[in-house]
Amino acid sequence: MTATAPAAESRPQREQTAPRRAPLRRTDRPWRTRGSGGFGKPTLAGLIVRYALLVAVLLLAVGPFLWQMSTSFKGPMDDIYSFPPALIPADATLGNYTKVAATIPILSYAWHSLLVAGTLAIANVVLATAAGYALGALRFRGKRIAMGILLSTLLLPGEVTIMSQFLTIRTLGLADTLAGVMLPGLVGAINVLLMTAACRSIPQELLEAATIDGASTWQVLRHIVWPSVRGMASVVAIFAFIGGWDDFLWPLIVLSDPAKYTLTVGMEYLNSNFGADPRVVAAGTMIALVPIIIFFAVFQKFFFRGVGEGAVKG
Amino acid sequence: MRTYTPYVPWLLVGPALLWVIVFALWPFLNTIILSFTDTRPLTGGVFIGLDNYAALLHDGRFWNAIVTSLVYAVACVPLLTFLPLLLALLVEKQIPGISAFRTTFYFPVIASVVVVGLIWTWLFDSRGVINESLEFIGLIDQPIPFLASRWGIMATAVLLTVWKGLGYYMVVYLAALGNVGRELHEAAAMDGASAARRFASVTVPGVRGAMFLVSALITVSAIRVFTELYVLTNGTGGPGGDAMSIVMLVQQVGGGLQGRLGYSSAISVVLFLLTIGPLLLVAYLNRQGGDAPSGKAAR
Known part of the structure; x- marks a missing residue:
């Protein structure tokens, strides 16, 4: 907004001088x-x-x-x-906001959501970049099998497996914990495939030159791979964060103690259990909505750029 | 030339592969196995053959859920295939301020379905602003009880899904439109083709692949519908549980300490069979056209 304002102000002036330069064809108008x-x-x-x-x-x-x-x-x-x-x-x-906080522990719900979303974003970037580098830039035996396994899971909607996924989480003793909410989502197959596509476009000579110069795998990842896949990594991070913040079905199944809820489950709990005033529910939804909108507004530049990059690459 | 130790790649892929096997492939296998048993959470279960599937055939709630999810898909697909394309054409040109518009059009996508569902509950309340407005302009005499009948709930939920999905598929189409030659458009314009004509003869053929992709993605996500209907009905599935989708039924039958995990697994297998066709189409189209971001919706 601030960038376009000066241009708009100067336009009338240029409009006045335009007749004198009439023979010139104007190409600067939108x-x-x-x-x-x-x-x-x-x-x-x-x-x-x-x-x-x-x-x-x-x-x-x-x-x-x-x-x-x-x-x-x-x-x-x-x-x-x-x-x-x-x-x-x-x-x-502001009374509705204090009323929400008095009805449900909304601040700790917000903290839980932040914890889940932040963990998912960081874990997905780290694990998907590592795997994407191996699959996109290295040659090794069994790579086709690894790719096949990852691709096959794209044919499995999470909802199909959700009940037996919960059994796994319960066997691990993580039912009704935030760790149980986070664990299955720490790395998604689609994110690995996105990072693989990004890593494929790094020039092979560059990687080999660095290795010959004695760079360790970690150094290659840090100084050559990371700078060229940062755009895609930010898309992965943004999607993982938003996905974790917004998810409802999985935390609904995993969490049973209202003290441990995330914001989405907490909102539904507020709405269905307290016969709440629409004003109070509205205040609660604002607490769940505003942070994620701000998050997106801050990072949208990386997001749209990254989505564009991904589309060009194919 | 290979200059790294042979186990390094496996060290890098290992965690991701392990995760996918433990949290996607194994649960899938387990779902199939469970669907042939009468497992319950605390007592375990025994093999009962096809009994769960046989029981499904006579379960009215199951058929209701199938109808709900399929009708949902039939309603969403045309709306979400065409409206976002028009929206993409609207925001495609680089005119001043356009990126602010694009960003804002994406806000509904990033809001949680729960948040939007609660907003919808309020908007479509019998005393909500939609009913009040319709009454005010004289279209209706009495408030429409949107959220009190099966089809009312579903129509409201479809509207929610469409409103929330517009921005997402707009971005998918924007990527596809970038590949439609500008020259072709300009040539058609110079030859005097009207905007409508150019849309039909240049734009639509140019994004045909994306349209197939988008409609397959919408089919899958509509069949998987859960949160919209859950929130709009407070988890009940509407009067008599009529507006309960397949996933809602899975969650209700299988959830809790008394959950019938075997039976809910059988329903999950049916859900898988319903989504595998469109998902294979998505995989095929992605391989052809390869737009990375569009695969996102398949989770």
Whole structure:
């Protein structure tokens, strides 16, 4: 936003000087003008329609979130059922947030979610990069078998195996623990395959030269592999983090003690067990939503860039 | 030339391979084995042959769940195959501010289904803002009890899935659109082809592979639907448990200390058989076109 503001301010000035330079064809406008050529550009009217549509979709995409946020700040004097709906609370309060915290241990739920999501992100990056390097850049006996095993698991939706997965976790004595929630997700086959694709594009000569110069496997990984696969690694980290933060079915099955819940299971618990006021539930959902939105907004640059890289590579 | 010790690659792949075997392949094998037994959590079980599968045939709840999941897929596939393509075309051009729009359109994707489900419960409440608005503009006299009937619950859940999935498949299509030649578009435009004509004759053929991929991915994730229906019905599956999906049934039958693990495993095997076709199609298309990020949804 800040980057586009100065350009927008300077535009009127340039508009005034434009007639003097009329013979010149303008190619700097983001729309097409008569004689400017450039069929890739939309016409001015087309551009306006495009922005109108973009704003309409924007409202559709964030409207429900804003409505929920507004509900979470509404006090007891606000009629939340009134029509037309009021987006700005008349009796604004933070009371709903303290009420959530008094009903369920929401801060420890948030901590549990953070712990699960953070562990999954770090473990997936480390383990998938290591495996991806071996599968993408090294030659060894049995590689095809290893690839085959990884690829075959893509045909297994997690839901199919979820009950016997829980039996495994229980056998390990990890039922009703956060460790049990994290353990199966520490490395995903799809992440290994993504990192394999990324490692395949590292020039073989570069790796061999480093090895001849006496670099250990660790040094090669740290100084040659890591810098060139960082983009894909950030996609893996972001997906793993969001996946861990948002997951519901698996923690629902593993955890039975309400003190150990993660945010998603805790939210459902709040909604179904306390006959809660919509305002209080709204405050709870905001606590689950806002951190992950901020997380994504901060890292979205890496995310979209990485997704683009992955698509080009194939 | 090989300059590393032979066990190094196995040391690097080892952990990932071990994980996949212990937490995906073994549970799958175990699911198949359990489906031929009457196992319960604390007492174990014995081999009972095909009894679980035979019982499924006469279980009304099972057929209900199959219908729910399949109808869910039939409703989601067309909507989520076409709407995100249109959205991708809308955000494709590099115009000022477009990356902010793209990022924001992705917000619904990263929110948890539980969060969105609770927002939906509130929006579609009989006194919620949707009913109030419809009443206000005179479309209805009485609030529609969206969340009180099987089809009402499913329609609301489909709407949730579509709203939440738009941004995700938009990104998949954006990657595919990048490969559709710009020159082809410009040539068509210079020849005077209208926007609609260019969409039908240039864009759609160019992203046909991506459209197959997206619809296969949606089929799989719709058959696996769980959280949407769970949250919208507070885990009950709606009145009489009619809106219970296959995965909800697996969780309800197999969960808890009294869980019938053998029976729920048999349902899981059916779930696997329903998803394997589209998943093989996804694998085939990925091998052909190879867009890495699209395989993500298959978890």
